[in-house]
Amino acid sequence: MSAPAIQVTDLCKNYGPVVAVDHVSFEVATGELVGFLGLNGAGKTTTMRILTTFMPASSGIAKVAGYDVMYESMDVRRNLGYLPESVPLYPEMRVQEYLESRAKLKGVERTARTARIDYCIERCRIREVRRRVIGTLSKGYRQRVGLADALISMPKVLILDEPLSGLDPIQQEESLQTIRELSGQHSVLFSSHQLTDVEKVCDRVIIIHRGRLEFDDRLSTIAARAAVLFLEVRGPSADVQSFLQKAQHVTSVQVGASEGPYTTFVIRSDTDNREALVSSLVEKGWGIRRVDQRREKLEDTFMRVAYQRA
Amino acid sequence: MAPSSPNSTPYAAEFAPSNVQADQPLLPRMIGLAGLGFTTLGIAAIIANQYSPRIVGLSGGYLFAIFGIFALLYHALRDGDPEIRRVYGIASAVLVLAGLITLVVPGKPTEATTSTLAYHFLPWGAFALFVGLGFLAAFLKHENESNFSEWGEVVLLGTGGVLFISSAILGVFWPAALVGIGIVMALIGLAYLAVYLARVDVSVGRGYQVALGLGVLGALILVLALGRSIAPTVIHEGPSALKKINQDYDAGKVFGRIVLILLSLSLLLVARTKDLIAPVRIGLVTVGLLFAGTFIVGSFRTGWVPIQPVPYLVPSGLLLMMIGGAALMLAIAMTSDSHFVVLTRREFAAYLFSPIGYIVLFGAALMASYGYWQFLDGMIPDAERLAETLRRGGRMVIEEPIVQRYNAATLIAAFQALLLVPALTMRTFSEEKRTGTLEVLLTAPIKEWTIVVSKFAAAWGFFMLSWVPMGLYLIALWVVGGQPFDYRPLMSYYIAVGVFGATFIAIGIFFSSLTKNQIVAAVMTFAVMIGMLLTVWLRNSQTTLFGSGVRKVLEQFDFFTAWTTALSGSLALQTIVLQLTFAAFWLFITTKVLETRKWG
Numbered sequence: 001m002s003a004p005a006i007q008v009t010d011l012c013k014n015y016g017p018v019v020a021v022d023h024v025s026f027e028v029a030t031g032e033l034v035g036f037l038g039l040n041g042a043g044k045t046t047t048m049r050i051l052t053t054f055m056p057a058s059s060g061i062a063k064v065a066g067y068d069v070m071y072e073s074m075d076v077r078r079n080l081g082y083l084p085e086s087v088p089l090y091p092e093m094r095v096q097e098y099l100e101s102r103a104k105l106k107g108v109e110r111t112a113r114t115a116r117i118d119y120c121i122e123r124c125r126i127r128e129v130r131r132r133v134i135g136t137l138s139k140g141y142r143q144r145v146g147l148a149d150a151l152i153s154m155p156k157v158l159i160l161d162e163p164l165s166g167l168d169p170i171q172q173e174e175s176l177q178t179i180r181e182l183s184g185q186h187s188v189l190f191s192s193h194q195l196t197d198v199e200k201v202c203d204r205v206i207i208i209h210r211g212r213l214e215f216d217d218r219l220s221t222i223a224a225r226a227a228v229l230f231l232e233v234r235g236p237s238a239d240v241q242s243f244l245q246k247a248q249h250v251t252s253v254q255v256g257a258s259e260g261p262y263t264t265f266v267i268r269s270d271t272d273n274r275e276a277l278v279s280s281l282v283e284k285g286w287g288i289r290r291v292d293q294r295r296e297k298l299e300d301t302f303m304r305v306a307y308q309r310a
Numbered sequence: 311m312a313p314s315s316p317n318s319t320p321y322a323a324e325f326a327p328s329n330v331q332a333d334q335p336l337l338p339r340m341i342g343l344a345g346l347g348f349t350t351l352g353i354a355a356i357i358a359n360q361y362s363p364r365i366v367g368l369s370g371g372y373l374f375a376i377f378g379i380f381a382l383l384y385h386a387l388r389d390g391d392p393e394i395r396r397v398y399g400i401a402s403a404v405l406v407l408a409g410l411i412t413l414v415v416p417g418k419p420t421e422a423t424t425s426t427l428a429y430h431f432l433p434w435g436a437f438a439l440f441v442g443l444g445f446l447a448a449f450l451k452h453e454n455e456s457n458f459s460e461w462g463e464v465v466l467l468g469t470g471g472v473l474f475i476s477s478a479i480l481g482v483f484w485p486a487a488l489v490g491i492g493i494v495m496a497l498i499g500l501a502y503l504a505v506y507l508a509r510v511d512v513s514v515g516r517g518y519q520v521a522l523g524l525g526v527l528g529a530l531i532l533v534l535a536l537g538r539s540i541a542p543t544v545i546h547e548g549p550s551a552l553k554k555i556n557q558d559y560d561a562g563k564v565f566g567r568i569v570l571i572l573l574s575l576s577l578l579l580v581a582r583t584k585d586l587i588a589p590v591r592i593g594l595v596t597v598g599l600l601f602a603g604t605f606i607v608g609s610f611r612t613g614w615v616p617i618q619p620v621p622y623l624v625p626s627g628l629l630l631m632m633i634g635g636a637a638l639m640l641a642i643a644m645t646s647d648s649h650f651v652v653l654t655r656r657e658f659a660a661y662l663f664s665p666i667g668y669i670v671l672f673g674a675a676l677m678a679s680y681g682y683w684q685f686l687d688g689m690i691p692d693a694e695r696l697a698e699t700l701r702r703g704g705r706m707v708i709e710e711p712i713v714q715r716y717n718a719a720t721l722i723a724a725f726q727a728l729l730l731v732p733a734l735t736m737r738t739f740s741e742e743k744r745t746g747t748l749e750v751l752l753t754a755p756i757k758e759w760t761i762v763v764s765k766f767a768a769a770w771g772f773f774m775l776s777w778v779p780m781g782l783y784l785i786a787l788w789v790v791g792g793q794p795f796d797y798r799p800l801m802s803y804y805i806a807v808g809v810f811g812a813t814f815i816a817i818g819i820f821f822s823s824l825t826k827n828q829i830v831a832a833v834m835t836f837a838v839m840i841g842m843l844l845t846v847w848l849r850n851s852q853t854t855l856f857g858s859g860v861r862k863v864l865e866q867f868d869f870f871t872a873w874t875t876a877l878s879g880s881l882a883l884q885t886i887v888l889q890l891t892f893a894a895f896w897l898f899i900t901t902k903v904l905e906t907r908k909w910g
Binding site: 049052053054055056074077078080082084086088089090092093101102104105106107110111113114149 | 511513514518645647649652653655656659660663664745746747749750752753754755756907908909
């Protein structure tokens with residue numbers, strides 16, 4: 001089995017007394033698209049900077065495309081495309097010549113260079129601005145130029161720091177599309193605050209909170225979690241609760257708020273037993289005002305993680 | 311307007327950022343019209359003044375004409391209207407043709423030149439070609455129909471090629487013509503070729519072949535000139551060059567000869583670098599073997615060159631080497647994929663895109679003009695007596711070396727360096743750290759040392775460029791004065807400026823790498839350079855503040871005295887080596903500063 005695209009083992013980074021990254025371990029397999037989430041200041045950018053060899057870790061091992069970031073840093077950089085959060089570009093250059101000089105710096109073969117640049121320009125949809133001076137571009141175009149620059153050497157691994165920040169909704173949608181299309185050929189690790197977008201395209205999600213890895217799993221796992229049932233029942237809450245707890249397939253019952261004669265019950269079961277529950281409650285003579293099923297989403301997981309230490 | 315992929319969202323695909331509305335070039339047109347008026351007035355004045363003095367004098371005529379041409383150039387750059395741009399295209403073709411014709415039309419000889427060929431080339435032909443290039447570039451900028459733009463590119467390539475190749479042939483077979491005509495032809499030809507190569511795609515196809523051909527030709531000329539300067543002398547002198555007067559072998563000279571042979575053979579090692587194309591490898595190996603062979607033969611045999619060879623190095627050899635070197639550098643800058651070349655190109659272009667570059671050049675030109683004025687003032691003490699003498703048909707004799715009197719140059723030059731070096735170097739690393747582009751640079755597969763040296767090369771190159779106006783004034787003196795003068799001290803002066811400049815720039819880059827704040831970097835560099843300048847006081851004073859050893863060390867930093875003595879023709883090799891070592895040292899610790907981010 002080939003080496004994973006990114007392999008981080010027990011990574012730590014301290015800025016003096018501040019612990020930015022605290023024993024983080026994760027892997028990104030080849031061709032995977034992984035979303036890297038966390039509050040601001042959680043340690044995402046620091047981890048990415050360590051992976052791109054810009055900064056050394058305080059301890060731990062990080063490998064990109066099988067090369068160690070500390071000892072084989074040149075090899076890592078040859079197989080890496082990086083887009084920092086601030087998308088730094090040279091404002092006096094034109095898009096075309098910027099991409100040409102970056103292609104030369106990253107070692108793109110002379111005979112293939114023009115075709116590769118044209119391909120990246122088409123892929124990132126910046127054809128209309130290829131002769132424009134970079135300083136005159138809007139944020140959306142700047143980010144796409146940055147993305148084209150990250151792509152230019154067809155690297156095995158792409159690390160994108162908040163590639164969707166500051167884009168308008170249409171641009172976000174299109175950029176997301178582009179990133180999703182990239183994921184088969186390249187392994188992509190990107191960070192974002194747009195939880196709904198991450199949910200749409202990513203295979204896996206990693207959540208970092210205060211420097212520690214709190215969640216690292218496939219999105220399908222979240223979706224597969226059993227749904228939660230909300231029932232608003234008119235009746236004595238203690239009796240209803242004990243009745244529900246004794247019902248078949250029900251794993252837990254929580255009592256929620258009361259509004260007049262109605263009380264909300266939050267029920268977790270191991271199968272979909274809505275019909276059976278409702279009909280049994282009605283048989284007992286208790287009125288039902290609301291039957292609501294909610295699947296847990298990424299946002300819920302994220303909020304749970306973010307608030308747990310607050 | 312179609313969606314970019316089959317599975318894309320139902321939103322409309324994004325358009326280009328804004329609607330494009332063609333510019334109403336009213337102002338440029340007015341300026342162009344005014345320019346036309348001025349140019350006509352100027353040319354009329356110049357022509358009329360040939361016959362008798364007029365209200366608008368000759369210098370007025372030149373002034374009007376030049377101002378008018380600038381205004382026309384501005385209009386040509388701004389106005390994209392098809393008719394107008396094609397008129398400029400035709401005008402540029404006419405100018406180019408006129409310029410080329412002046413190369414072959416003969417004229418009257420004067421004292422400075424005995425040849426009658428290309429008499430009108432300097433200054434009219436050169437001027438016409440230069441202006442023609444400007445208009446041609448402006449025409450091509452706007453022209454989007456491929457037939458016309460292809461014609462334009464053919465003109466660029468053709469003129470550039472003809473000029474450059476002719477100047478090379480001239481330089482090889484009629485070296486005396488090199489000074490003046492030859493070098494101007496070569497530079498203009500290279501300018502045309504540079505504009506051509508900037509327009510076409512240089513990585514594949516014809517553009518690549520042209521660049522490659524230019525590089526090969528330039529290298530050939532360089533090697534030929536170098537060989538012709540060195541080989542005859544070496545072989546003529548034979549083993550006696552290595553011997554002392556009493557026919558014993560001089561250890562120092564033998565050592566020097568061995569070093570030269572090893573340097574030549576090291577070219578074969580360079581040829582083993584990966585990523586070089588075949589012609590370059592073959593060339594390096596051939597050149598290395600030829601030079602090594604020459605040195606070896608010259609160490610053991612004599613008699614192959616029986617007569618004392620004519621001195622060739624100065625000036626023809628040097629000028630030819632400069633021409634070949636410039637062509638080679640242009641070709642390398644355009645096609646090389648080496649990180650160093652790519653980064654240096656970008657850095658150098660960045661100077662041209664920011665106001666700092668132009669402010670520096672303008673300031674240097676101002677200071678050079680003041681220096682030249684002082685120089686003339688010192689040379690001609692009494693203007694009225696001179697006018698009287700000349701009217702009576704006599705002459706004024708000024709003893710050589712006159713360049714030494716360019717003392718104003720050293721005072722002005724010290725100020726120039728003091729002000730320009732911080733201005734040039736303050737943004738090298740500070741701006742990249744502030745905007746974050748350093749992060750993107752350092753996460754690409756580039757070595758830190760390459761980044762530092764490329765910034766140094768661009769800054770130093772621009773620094774040396776700011777000394778060209780001073781040289782231009784002296785060229786003008788040569789051409790207008792009609793009498794050649796000894797300019798060799800100028801060469802040692804330029805070398806002294808160059809090596810001390812290297813140290814200054816290296817210091818400036820070091821301070822820039824320490825801080826994100828450009829002003830702090832500039833002030834620190836300025837402070838260090840003022841310190842160096844103040845050591846002049848040390849040399850002239852009798853103070854016992856420092857011991858003699860410390861004093862000797864501190865005197866090495868005195869660049870003012872070094873430049874003054876260089877201007878009178880003497881420059882110690884030790885000074886050159888010392889300054890280059892300093893420069894290397896500062897660049898080395900700059901690299902270490904960059905690497906500290908890796909030390910955790």
